[in-house]
Amino acid sequence: MTPVIHARGLTKRYPNVTAVDDLSLRITAGEIYALLGLNGAGKTTTIRMLLGMVRPSSGTVEVLGTQVRPGAHAPWSRVGYLVETPAAYPELTVRENLAVAARLRGLTGGHHVDEVIERLLLTAYAGRRAGTLSLGNAQRLGLAKALLHKPELLILDEPANGLDPAGVAEIRDLLHELSREHGVSVVLSSHILSEVARLATRIGVIHGGQLVRELDAGDLATHLRPRLSVSARDQAAAERALSRAGFSPIRTETHDIALRDDRAIAEPDAVATVLVAAGCPPTRLVVEQDDLETFFLRVVES
Numbered sequence: 001m002t003p004v005i006h007a008r009g010l011t012k013r014y015p016n017v018t019a020v021d022d023l024s025l026r027i028t029a030g031e032i033y034a035l036l037g038l039n040g041a042g043k044t045t046t047i048r049m050l051l052g053m054v055r056p057s058s059g060t061v062e063v064l065g066t067q068v069r070p071g072a073h074a075p076w077s078r079v080g081y082l083v084e085t086p087a088a089y090p091e092l093t094v095r096e097n098l099a100v101a102a103r104l105r106g107l108t109g110g111h112h113v114d115e116v117i118e119r120l121l122l123t124a125y126a127g128r129r130a131g132t133l134s135l136g137n138a139q140r141l142g143l144a145k146a147l148l149h150k151p152e153l154l155i156l157d158e159p160a161n162g163l164d165p166a167g168v169a170e171i172r173d174l175l176h177e178l179s180r181e182h183g184v185s186v187v188l189s190s191h192i193l194s195e196v197a198r199l200a201t202r203i204g205v206i207h208g209g210q211l212v213r214e215l216d217a218g219d220l221a222t223h224l225r226p227r228l229s230v231s232a233r234d235q236a237a238a239e240r241a242l243s244r245a246g247f248s249p250i251r252t253e254t255h256d257i258a259l260r261d262d263r264a265i266a267e268p269d270a271v272a273t274v275l276v277a278a279g280c281p282p283t284r285l286v287v288e289q290d291d292l293e294t295f296f297l298r299v300v301e302s
C-alpha cells in the first residue's frame with residue numbers, strides 16, 4: 001500500500017544548528033501518527049518540510065504518492081494542514097475567514113463553511129472578528145480551515161496549542177472520529193506525551209532532530225505496565241535461572257532484568273527463591289512502574 005507520507009533521509013541544516021537530521025518516516029493510511037518531542041526537538045521543521053514550506057537540505061518527501069517540491073501544487077487538494085499560530089484575517093469574522101478559505105479551495109455553496117463551524121464548536125463565535133479570538137478559538141478556526149475540503153490526510157503542528165483541557169479533549173474526539181468514521185489519516189506534532197498516548201496509534205519520538213524511537217500504542221501500554229526489576233551479581237546466570245523457572249526476563253536499557261509476568265509482580269518472593277536456589281541471589285528486587293514522563297525521559301536519554 002502506498003504510504004500517505006514517505007520521508008527519506010530528511011535533513012535541515014541552519015548555519016548554527018541541524019534542526020532535523022536524517023529523519024525517515026513511513027506512515028500508512030488510517031494511522032494517527034504523532035511526532036513527539038521536547039521544545040526545539042525539530043517537530044515544526046519536520047512538519048514544514050512535509051508540507052513543502054521548508055526546503056530540506058537533503059532528503060525527499062512523498063505525500064499521498066507525490067513528491068513534495070516547494071511551490072508545486074499536488075497533492076494539497078487532498079491534504080488539510082495547520083501550522084503553528086494559524087494565520088487568519090484579523091478584521092474578518094470567523095465565518096468570513098472560512099468563506100475566503102473555501103473560495104481559495106474552489107469550494108462553492110455555504111454548506112462547507114456551516115459544517116465546519118458546527119463541527120469545531122465555533123457557532124457562538126461565527127460573527128466575531130478573528131483578531132479578537134482567544135488562542136484556543138483561533139486554533140479551532142485554523143482546524144476548521146484545515147477540514148473545509150474534507151481532506152484524506154491531516155498534517156497538524158501542535159493542534160492542542162492554546163486549548164484548555166476541555167478543548168484538548170474535543171480535538172482528540174474530533175480526530176478520533178475523523179480517523180474512525182471517515183478514514184482520515186492524521187500526522188501531528190506534540191510535546192504532551194499524555195495527550196499523544198490517548199490519541200495516537202503510533203508515536204515517533206524526535207530528539208535533537210533525530211527520530212530516536214517509534215512505538216505503537218500497544219508498545220507504549222506494555223512499557224507502562226508494572227515490572228519487577230531485578231539485579232544480581234551475575235546477571236546472565238540470573239536470567240538463565242529465571243527462564244528455566246518459566247519467567248520471561250528482559251534485559252533493560254539500564255542492564256537490569258525486568259520481569260513483566262503477572263506471577264513475578266504478584267510474588268516477588270518466588271523470584272527471589274529461584275535466584276537464591278540458582279546461586280545468584282538478588283542484590284535488588286523491586287516492583288516499578290514508569291509514568292509517562294519517566295518513560296519519555298528514558299527514551300530520549302538512552
Ligand SMILES: Nc1ncnc2c1ncn2[C@@H]1O[C@H](COP(=O)(O)OP(=O)(O)OP(=O)(O)O)[C@@H](O)[C@H]1O
Pocket residue numbers: 014015017018019020037038039040041042043044045046191
Ligand atoms: N529558521 C530557522 N533558522 C535557524 N534555526 C532554526 C530555524 N527554525 C528552527 N530552527 C532551530 O532548529 C531547531 C528545531 O526547531 P523546531 O522549531 O523544528 O523544533 P520544535 O520541536 O518544533 O520546537 P517547538 O515545540 O519549540 O516549536 C531549534 O534549535 C530551532 O532553534
